Amino acid sequence: MSTENGNRYEGRWQKNLKHGLGRFYHMHTGQLQEGCWVHDLCVKSKMSDIIIRQCCDLPTQYPIPLEQLRYSRKILEESEFWLLQKIGNIDKHLKNCID
Template sequence: MPVVKKRRTREPLWHERDSKAQKHGLRHTVYAVNGDRYTGEWQDNLKHGKGTQIWKSTGAIYSGDWKFGKRDGYGSYSIPDPVTKQYKKVYTGWWENDQKCGYGLKIYPNGERYEGEWSAGLRSGWGRMYYQDGSIYEGQWLLDKPSGQGMLRLPNENRYEGGWKNGKKHGPGKFFYLDKGQLLEGIWASNVPKCGIVTDFNKDEAPAPPQYPIPKIELADPDGVLSEAQAMFDDSQNE
């Protein structure tokens, strides 16, 4: 019986070309249809490892870590100055799933600066914010706003220490009027002090102390009133 030799079939040419086109491990530069450019490492045809992306429409540049096609790890994001065209860093820090996440530093267009923790692209956790007017907030953040415990120091060195909610003073707190040498200790609700006790605080060293002394308190138990207000505030928070 004659021996029939099986003919070896060759894969289609397009299979071979497709296999060679797969980007894996090595550094490649790839241009998108819209003109965006990426130069860096790949895995399974996705940006993975170290790489730099340039967006043609804005000129923005991201340089850092990638994971399966998304910014993930440590990296910096820069944009060109509209006047000088020179690049300036907008954010330097950690990323996760293409969003700011972890510790990072962001510089805003008006010169304000935030350094601290992020979550899903928003300021969340502990952080310090330097505002354009010279004020500084340091404390807890939630969903891009001061929330929790924090301190706000004003340009004249007066400061508030206490609770915050949705970016506003809220809850028990202390306001140090260093320019007047007085201290207000009380309870705030949406930036408004609802009740409290005002006392002198280093009045002799204050640059602009009030002309008249604080009137004598007529309440028999001011501390008790403050405690009662605190209890009412706690009850309202739990509703």
């Protein structure tokens, strides 16, 4: 789906809302948001710069640095979202959103 401002979403839908794994291209800033949506809201994502960032209308001043979080896996495992998936209490479309 593309919007009037050029942004684009590619991914799963449910009842005409973003729901499940998807990619949202922020074309004005030149960034890509990859993650998981629930009823049109992003609940977990990773942002990265796309190749054309500097050619966009409002590119970010600085590039997004590489992830250097020391205990990223531990943080994920302690999240409520991950724990619900672990016990099987989560929407079937969202199961693939979690590692």
